[in-house]
Amino acid sequence: MSAISKRRERERAQRHQLIITTARELAEAEGWEAVTTRRLADRVEYSQPVLYSHFNGKDAIMSAVALEGFGELADRLRHARLAAPEPPQALHAVCRAYLEFASEQPALYQAMFVLPTDVKFGHAETPPALRAGFDEFVNCFRPDNPRRELFAEVTWSALHGMAVLSESGRIPPDRQPERLDFLVTQIAGSRHETSHHRS
Incomplete structure (x- = not known):
């Protein structure tokens, strides 16, 4: 694997973890009903398509949490x-x-x-x-x-x-x-x- 591929993989893993951590923080602060893909995308400052490239919806995020x-x-x-x-x-x-x-x-x-x-x-x-x-x-x-x-x-x-x-x-x-x-x-x-x- 090239250095560029390794970096991309590392960045993807970091994005993945950031989405999980942000979902947890939002749920603890406001409850799971407040956790939407739109709000998560805004919080992590990624587009919704980027978020969906990691998880196919809220249920998948909750399972990861x-x-x-x-x-x-x-x-x-x-x-x-x-x-x-x-x-x-x-x-x-x-x-x-x-x-x-x-x-x-x-x-x-x-x-x-x-x-x-x-x-x-x-x-x-x-x-x-x-x-x-x-x-x-x-x-x-x-x-x-x-x-x-x-x-x-x-x-x-x-x-x-x-x-x-x-x-x-x-x-x-x-x-x-x-x-x-x-x-x-x-x-x-x-x-x-x-x-x-x-x-």
């Missing part, structure tokens, strides 16, 4: 788990990190887990970063627990409900720590997690 978010969430959950000494503490740390991620970046969280998307969940085509994030929950449970993936799914489902219901004001946000303590106590204290024998 979600994929970026999956990678960031997986990293955050991994750091939380590795910083904790024992499985129950690791589970609590991972759950807390998940809820903090959701509350700090609600528009990003919406793109990842609430709004319609063509991202495949629980599928052979599931993005590696999404699977990596789920695996951080799985790794909080004992290796000899034959139902550790089920435990991870139920934990994630409960956290998602807590995050969405709290964000929308359906449940009081200030009781989130108490809910988290209850969830971890119930899950970590269940039979498969406290038994030292395979079932």
Whole structure:
């Protein structure tokens, strides 16, 4: 590849990332309904045809934002788990990190887990970063627990409900720590997690 081709490829990658970053910033500031290809083109100072040469519309941009978010969430959950000494503490740390991620970046969280998307969940085509994030929950449970993936799914489902219901004001946000303590106590204290024998 020539030096000119490399430079063009690098510039294209930078444009691609700028569009994703700008979409995230606009969504967090004004909500996803404010994110249009026209507004994005104005913000990044590219024509709409240039923007469409990267993404074929808003849905594709949201999917790209979600994929970026999956990678960031997986990293955050991994750091939380590795910083904790024992499985129950690791589970609590991972759950807390998940809820903090959701509350700090609600528009990003919406793109990842609430709004319609063509991202495949629980599928052979599931993005590696999404699977990596789920695996951080799985790794909080004992290796000899034959139902550790089920435990991870139920934990994630409960956290998602807590995050969405709290964000929308359906449940009081200030009781989130108490809910988290209850969830971890119930899950970590269940039979498969406290038994030292395979079932």
